[in-house]
Amino acid sequence: KNLIQVNGKGYSIIRLIGKGGSSKVFQVLSEDSKKLWALKYVKLDFADEMAMQSYMNEITLLARLKTFKRIIHLHDYELTEDYIYLVMECGSIDLATFLKKNKDNLSPHHMWCYWQEMLEAVDVIHKEGIVHSDLKPANFIFVEASLKLIDFGIANAIQNDHTSVVKESQVGTLNYMSPEAIQDTSPVNEVNEYGHKKPRLKINCKSDVWSLGCILYSMVYGRTPFQHIVHRLLKMQAICNPDHFIDFQPIENELLLDVMKKCLTRDVKRRPSIEELLNHPYVKKPF
Numbered sequence: 001k002n003l004i005q006v007n008g009k010g011y012s013i014i015r016l017i018g019k020g021g022s023s024k025v026f027q028v029l030s031e032d033s034k035k036l037w038a039l040k041y042v043k044l045d046f047a048d049e050m051a052m053q054s055y056m057n058e059i060t061l062l063a064r065l066k067t068f069k070r071i072i073h074l075h076d077y078e079l080t081e082d083y084i085y086l087v088m089e090c091g092s093i094d095l096a097t098f099l100k101k102n103k104d105n106l107s108p109h110h111m112w113c114y115w116q117e118m119l120e121a122v123d124v125i126h127k128e129g130i131v132h133s134d135l136k137p138a139n140f141i142f143v144e145a146s147l148k149l150i151d152f153g154i155a156n157a158i159q160n161d162h163t164s165v166v167k168e169s170q171v172g173t174l175n176y177m178s179p180e181a182i183q184d185t186s187p188v189n190e191v192n193e194y195g196h197k198k199p200r201l202k203i204n205c206k207s208d209v210w211s212l213g214c215i216l217y218s219m220v221y222g223r224t225p226f227q228h229i230v231h232r233l234l235k236m237q238a239i240c241n242p243d244h245f246i247d248f249q250p251i252e253n254e255l256l257l258d259v260m261k262k263c264l265t266r267d268v269k270r271r272p273s274i275e276e277l278l279n280h281p282y283v284k285k286p287f
């Protein structure tokens, strides 16, 4: 029977949950405690230094943030030249799959809860100075009915792509990408008038706000703001074009409408931060 050893502990494979890039995620059962875990296996071809480094960063962060309730819990890991095993708490389903199944019957209360939990998760990484910059529903999973963030967009993005890339759902989608991320023209080591590196963090954090706004929009309207534009180049142009007005059909809750409009503001400076969104009346209002 298919058994995987991680740091001397045995896990039996129950099923393959998903795969993407050169990583696979299995649902496993620990031999001793008979507990359910998610085991992420990453094949490191040719000991790709960049990939190794990016996974080291991801592991360090997961370990550092594991006390935060909105971040997935890393139980154990094993890192070698050829592969990485991450043993993490297992969610019941990811948000992308969940939304596909339930997109037309999400109650306002559920939408409110999921929005609050996504904000809290991204607030944690922003406070740690991390910008995900590729947020999409597949990055969130339900653990006991509440949402947790499963990755920080560090490792997968840099994942070496000379392996058979079997698309994980939503990998490489533009539907959640912000205008400034598409236009990212600023040189990597841009400096300000004092010759100091420009703090890109603030700007980048706002890109995560745009992505979250696209997820909220898809919960309300059943599709992301630019999903109907199939041609990738036309989609990119529409996202960046201030004269392309995003369609906001009227809804009952004006506060929710206001949040979506604010998150999907093309002008980065006028787009709210996570902090401001956590204090927005839509989140604060008592039910």
Ligand SMILES: Cn1cc(Nc2nc(NC3CCCCC3)c3c(C#N)c[nH]c3n2)cn1
Binding pocket: 017, 018, 019, 025, 038, 040, 072, 088, 089, 090, 091, 092, 093, 094, 097, 138, 141, 150, 151, 168, 169
């Ligand atoms: C569909 N589905 C998902 C679960 N649960 C689950 N999926 C995880 N990754 C999935 C890989 C494929 C894309 C969607 C996320 C992880 C995880 C990582 N990385 C750490 N814990 C997890 N739990 C149960 N059904």
